[in-house]
Amino acid sequence: MDVGFYKRLLDNCSDLIWTTDVEGRITYINNKITKFGYEMDGLIGRPMLEILNVRHMGKDRTGGPLDMGTQRKLEMVIEDKGGNPHRVVVSSSPLYDDNNNIIGVMGVLHDDTEIYSLMTKLKHEERLASLGRLATGIAHEIRNPLSSIKMNLDILGKRLSLPHQEQEHFDIAKEGVANLEKIVTEFIYYAKPMPMNMTRQDLHKTIEDTVAMARLQCDEAKLSVVLKFAETMPPVSFDKVKVQQVLLNILLNALQASKHGGTVEITTSLTQSPSRARVDVADHGEWIIEENVQFVFDPFFTTKKSGTGLGLSIVRSIMISHNGTVNIQSKHNEGTTVTLEFPIT
Numbered sequence: 001m002d003v004g005f006y007k008r009l010l011d012n013c014s015d016l017i018w019t020t021d022v023e024g025r026i027t028y029i030n031n032k033i034t035k036f037g038y039e040m041d042g043l044i045g046r047p048m049l050e051i052l053n054v055r056h057m058g059k060d061r062t063g064g065p066l067d068m069g070t071q072r073k074l075e076m077v078i079e080d081k082g083g084n085p086h087r088v089v090v091s092s093s094p095l096y097d098d099n100n101n102i103i104g105v106m107g108v109l110h111d112d113t114e115i116y117s118l119m120t121k122l123k124h125e126e127r128l129a130s131l132g133r134l135a136t137g138i139a140h141e142i143r144n145p146l147s148s149i150k151m152n153l154d155i156l157g158k159r160l161s162l163p164h165q166e167q168e169h170f171d172i173a174k175e176g177v178a179n180l181e182k183i184v185t186e187f188i189y190y191a192k193p194m195p196m197n198m199t200r201q202d203l204h205k206t207i208e209d210t211v212a213m214a215r216l217q218c219d220e221a222k223l224s225v226v227l228k229f230a231e232t233m234p235p236v237s238f239d240k241v242k243v244q245q246v247l248l249n250i251l252l253n254a255l256q257a258s259k260h261g262g263t264v265e266i267t268t269s270l271t272q273s274p275s276r277a278r279v280d281v282a283d284h285g286e287w288i289i290e291e292n293v294q295f296v297f298d299p300f301f302t303t304k305k306s307g308t309g310l311g312l313s314i315v316r317s318i319m320i321s322h323n324g325t326v327n328i329q330s331k332h333n334e335g336t337t338v339t340l341e342f343p344i345t
Ligand SMILES: Nc1ncnc2c1ncn2[C@@H]1O[C@H](COP(=O)(O)OP(=O)(O)OP(=O)(O)O)[C@@H](O)[C@H]1O
Pocket: 249, 253, 254, 257, 283, 285, 286, 287, 288, 296, 297, 301, 302, 303, 304, 306, 307, 308, 309, 310, 311, 312, 313, 336
């Protein structure tokens, strides 16, 4: 068979294959290197380790000494030319000439990045689901005794007239119970959403009503809310109470992030194909650090001292039950924008 056949064979392989001389310089490389951002030209003669920019050395599946004469299988994270990480498995084995002298190394690199990120996502979701089941069970168990504590504290509060300091302790206990009740109720709501009451109605009116509901808290925090509504907005089908809850949770986060007052803009617009009503809530407060953005919709993720971390997970679950979406964008020094989209049918 001619050389062309072998070249085609190697180029059609889905893995990156190369050979180097004893000094680690490339003597052959197949065209899969282009997937890592490199051109085929000019690679022959360059050190392979210069191209395989190893970011993190993982497990060595073979063990043994690191010399030319051994076969090796290594898991590692490498960077492509653009600096993107790839999780790969590299197998290398020595190349011999006819007299059994080692003349270099042959390597095969298998890119596992996609499978790995899918597996990680799946594991993360499974963990959240089992955590959710466990927590719901506990929340139900806590709710009844908690209601009884609250009721009894209320009765005692009305009957007792305590000296100043004791009254303070009593109030702290009541406040603690009220906080616990909020967490448990919110969590149970999150885990077991109420039935939907969908009606075609005016989205702008619902936004105005919600902002009015939060007026007192906004005034206290010296936060002004600016409404920038689209000129036309067809009726949208949604559950008013739930959408108010969505907007309140987002507004409250904006308020808590804008520590020294400021402005929150609520902008509405219509998007074409798909036809959707879009609501952007933008604040200019403390932003979310990059590593945290991926977690903000997870239940119990919070960076606040007294947060439950359920606000945005409730927002997301309500938006999903509206066949809508919620996204968050946060920029260093600029603030955060939460975007809601509702389908228009
Ligand atoms: N507008 C915002 N600006 C800055 N950070 C935000 C914003 N919205 C959300 N976050 C971040 O996302 C985290 C999760 O928000 P979420 O509303 O789910 O929980 P929480 O506000 O901490 O608690 P709560 O259950 O009381 O709402 C927050 O703790 C905060 O770190």
